[in-house]
Amino acid sequence: MAGSIDAIRNAILAGAPGEELAALDLPETVTAAFVRKDEQDMFEGLESSTKDPRKSLHVDEVDLPPLGPNECLVAVMASAINFNTVWTSTFEPLSTFLFLERYGQESDLGARHDLDYHIVGSDASGVVLRTGPGVTRWKVGDEVTVHCNYVDMEAPEGHNDSMIDPNQRIWGFESNFGGMSEIAMVKANQLMPKPTHMTWEEAACLGLVSSTSYRMLVGSHGANMKQGDVVLIWGATGGLGGFACQYVLNGGGVPIGVVSSKEKAEILNATGVEHVIDRKADAYEFWSEGKQNAKEQRRFGKRVRELAGEDPDIVFEHPGRSTFGTSVFVTKKGGTIVTCASTSGYMHEYDNRYLWMHLKKIIGSHFANYKEAWEANRLAYLGKIHPILSETYPLTEVGEAAYQVHQNLHRGKIGIRVLAPEDGLGVANPELRARHIDSMRVFRKFSD
């Protein structure tokens, strides 16, 4: 018999134990946010900035997918917008249906993902509802956050670092059944314990960007930051940058945050970042007439030196084409540029003399393996890292939320309430929350 999602939601809100949740029938369909294959060409010929996620993201009923081995169904209390939902909903740089088709050709289980709709979302917090064959570490009723490294680990290549696995995917971007759904399907090795002092919407912001920033700065595959390192962080109040600043402060480094407004500069100062560059106010023009402007790069480098007293040991890169040449230029001799993205364009140009003569390194980084995501989540659990959550929207307004991020109108993270009826729910340990609030600048500024 088909169950009701409201019964599941009410049971979770009432704190029902796992046995009670396991006894509830699942619904045959759930509400989810998705893009449609028959609309993948809808923005063809338009400027990137005019491609509007509000037109391409739909919220409607979809079938609940069949559960396979080592998979779990999670009742999603909250999710969060990541830039990859912007890419999916603007069909840039390519349609994500190509990923689903490729996955569909790989195996019978992969074929479940090759549908004419793609459920988006690479973050979630919620409660385990069902476990598939082979799942031993998680049980119905566990409160979890979900990270988005979607990998089986069958291939030998991934066993030192699962991000190298040839079949590694990003959940909700290169797979279907993402987090913007009342019930999401995940692999068991995506699950992590939800920090007990956080609300559902806070915990939903941890998976993707916190883990990515952790690998880029702290993990041994990234820039391996050490105490005292000066770290230049682009987009320092954005999704990645907000966490990057906290990792630098926690690790005894010196962050220099770059932002584009006075309000964002104030947020940074309030969260403990002393050195801030407002790139709009200072009006840097790193490119003029299709060429990089060395004079402007020097002006920027001079400002960085004025603030920190030295050049950055590490530059935290993701804007890409607009800033990459400047990042290579300003990095300290022997320093590291660590990059995970190219928001403004992926064909980078830089003056290679500054790289080889000054013995700098460029490190490519992409999400995080399970261990790195786990360590990042543990730091959140310990109250050392906290999301900069500026707004939340209900699932029905996911298009507007993605639009805000696409247009760079947001600060930090935007959360999405899925089954959570309101903000502020899900705090299992209020005493711990009170203790962390007391000790954390980010909490004080944003949470209460």
Ligand code: NDP
């Ligand atoms: P956000 O939009 O939340 O933040 C990015 C910030 O970068 C913006 O707020 C803006 O800050 C700054 N920025 C944007 N364009 C420029 C530019 N041309 N020059 C200088 N600064 C710029 O996005 P996220 O931090 O979540 O993600 C950033 C990028 O990283 C995206 O492309 C995303 O897809 C990618 N990504 C990749 C991951 C991976 O695993 N490979 C994981 C996570 C994200 P301001 O205007 O204040 O300067």
